[in-house]
Amino acid sequence: MGATERDSYHHGDLRAALIEASESIIREEGVEGFTLRKAAKRAGVSPGAPSHHFKGTRGLLTAVAIRAFERLGAELAILPASGVPARNLRVQAEGYVTFAARNPGLFRLICRVDLIDCQDQDFREASFSALAHYRNAAAAYFGEDPPDRAARIFRPYLASAFATAHGLAHMILEGRPALLFDTPDPARTFIETTLPSVLLATWPDRHC
Amino acid sequence: MGATERDSYHHGDLRAALIEASESIIREEGVEGFTLRKAAKRAGVSPGAPSHHFKGTRGLLTAVAIRAFERLGAELAILPASGVPARNLRVQAEGYVTFAARNPGLFRLICRVDLIDCQDQDFREASFSALAHYRNAAAAYFGEDPPDRAARIFRPYLASAFATAHGLAHMILEGRPALLFDTPDPARTFIETTLPSVLLATWPDRHC
DNA sequence: GCATCAATCTGAACGTCATTTAGATTGATG
DNA sequence: CATCAATCTAAATGACGTTCAGATTGATGC
Structure with a gap:
């Protein structure tokens, strides 16, 4: 429910996981409740990780x-x-x-x-x-x-x-x-x- | 244009000045460009001053x-x-x-x-x-x-x-x-x- | 005119945010 | 098995809203 468990150092498919997590957050708390850090935490990674897959918060939200x-x-x-x-x-x-x-x-x-x-x-x-x-x-x-x-x-x-x-x-x-x-x-x-x-x-x- | 000059410690009519400043910011930079600190700075007061006149950022934006x-x-x-x-x-x-x-x-x-x-x-x-x-x-x-x-x-x-x-x-x-x-x-x-x-x-x- | 009081403002602090950077880890390639 | 690039962490930076103790002052009562 919270952070996704992870065995290896690499996530595997963080990009998809971030989109999924972000959509869930937005469904539950609205756009105004969304933060990049929340999405990262829910996907089980550190706040800096998303930058390797999206151009900032805007890039992730565009994908969502x-x-x-x-x-x-x-x-x-x-x-x-x-x-x-x-x-x-x-x-x-x-x-x-x-x-x-x-x-x-x-x-x-x-x-x-x-x-x-x-x-x-x-x-x-x-x-x-x-x-x-x-x-x-x-x-x-x-x-x-x-x-x-x-x-x-x-x-x-x-x-x-x-x-x-x-x-x-x-x-x-x-x-x-x-x-x-x-x-x-x-x-x-x-x-x-x-x-x-x-x-x-x-x-x-x-x-x- | 920038911060309003002020001779006395008290502003005089900070409430109105904050609404005016906020409206200007929103006109120039949009809602997404608005911050409470910007409005305070433009009115020539410290970031904590607005709290005496509005219930947080939401109160000020409601007035605007x-x-x-x-x-x-x-x-x-x-x-x-x-x-x-x-x-x-x-x-x-x-x-x-x-x-x-x-x-x-x-x-x-x-x-x-x-x-x-x-x-x-x-x-x-x-x-x-x-x-x-x-x-x-x-x-x-x-x-x-x-x-x-x-x-x-x-x-x-x-x-x-x-x-x-x-x-x-x-x-x-x-x-x-x-x-x-x-x-x-x-x-x-x-x-x-x-x-x-x-x-x-x-x-x-x-x-x- | 003066003392008192409440309103007002400052300055500093706190926790959260997005973003960046150096360095650690690891999957993939040869 | 060595190398390399992709991926992730940890820490730092600067801006944000909000709070609070203390400074300042306008207004009230005397």
């Missing part, structure tokens, strides 16, 4: 953010797709917000551009790939071709398709639902009650 | 956040209002996003619930008051009575009215426009080109 985007992408990928574009877009948006609500630490991390190396190619690739299904659903709904990898990510219609869900996600993480509901899980209640009607108002379509 | 909400509220209050509800709502939303783009540090601060005492009554009051015009515009557009001070802030229609603008604001602060435009001020370009069409898609109304 990449994993977070991969998890988001995996969740969006398995959502059911119907023949109704509006419904598909709404399912993707709801999945996006649900991911943020269920993984507040990870979602906050991928939005903390001050903590991450946003120029990192793997990071940019991961952030692009994660939203593939969402993007396709939006393109189908708005009747446009989905942008390819070389094209700019955000077109006006895409901004529209992302902004509402992104805003709702942040509202949840900023604690708005707790002001509204006294249920055991206010965020869940928020998603189940407020969100569908919001998406309905944003992208009205009686075919859903 | 209150000021930030007041500035946001002041900007939204002077926006022109017409007889067309849809237009008024759109003007408020655009003002909201513009404030975020022009004051990235301050806007990030009021969203950093980990740095602020969100239970603070003055803070809650300020956050509520700042959005008065926005709320009224949304209520008029959706044909509902605006909620009074005692009522819960967010209803579904209000969440809808805020989510898109809030999401766009975060997208700007997360650097998305820089991926899109090569202009000297990508955020400005984003607002002037992408944003109106996004708001149009979100709240379609040919009376604007």
Whole structure:
């Protein structure tokens, strides 16, 4: 549970262990509870060891953010797709917000551009790939071709398709639902009650 | 420019000076560049002095956040209002996003619930008051009575009215426009080109 | 005008943080 | 089996927030 036991002087796969440890810390204590020393301790190494595998704290957090985007992408990928574009877009948006609500630490991390190396190619690739299904659903709904990898990510219609869900996600993480509901899980209640009607108002379509 | 000169042992109005200094630092270097010691130095006092006026760093940042909400509220209050509800709502939303783009540090601060005492009554009051015009515009557009001070802030229609603008604001602060435009001020370009069409898609109304 | 008191500020300390460096350890190569 | 580069430790550095004893002073009561 605490520091990982280790028999040899070398760790074996410290890089992976640090990412794993960091993700756990962020899940348990949030991004603000994360420190490089904690991650090193949890992986069973000294505070200076991580520097051989990552460019400082930022490098490690960038790697964790990449994993977070991969998890988001995996969740969006398995959502059911119907023949109704509006419904598909709404399912993707709801999945996006649900991911943020269920993984507040990870979602906050991928939005903390001050903590991450946003120029990192793997990071940019991961952030692009994660939203593939969402993007396709939006393109189908708005009747446009989905942008390819070389094209700019955000077109006006895409901004529209992302902004509402992104805003709702942040509202949840900023604690708005707790002001509204006294249920055991206010965020869940928020998603189940407020969100569908919001998406309905944003992208009205009686075919859903 | 640097430390404020001081003739007497006592500062006179250190509380206000610390808030002023902190806001300047956050404007210049962002929230992540802020430290309590910097603020103390800029106000011309020792690192321990602020503790007599604020409950730690969080107390000071909460005071700065209150000021930030007041500035946001002041900007939204002077926006022109017409007889067309849809237009008024759109003007408020655009003002909201513009404030975020022009004051990235301050806007990030009021969203950093980990740095602020969100239970603070003055803070809650300020956050509520700042959005008065926005709320009224949304209520008029959706044909509902605006909620009074005692009522819960967010209803579904209000969440809808805020989510898109809030999401766009975060997208700007997360650097998305820089991926899109090569202009000297990508955020400005984003607002002037992408944003109106996004708001149009979100709240379609040919009376604007 | 003066003594007293509470508010305010300093200076130094403490523990934690990220990061760097010299040196110890060891897996891999020849 | 010797060599070498990769990996890790231990210690140090400087900045951070916070606390505390003591210095200073504005304000109050006389």
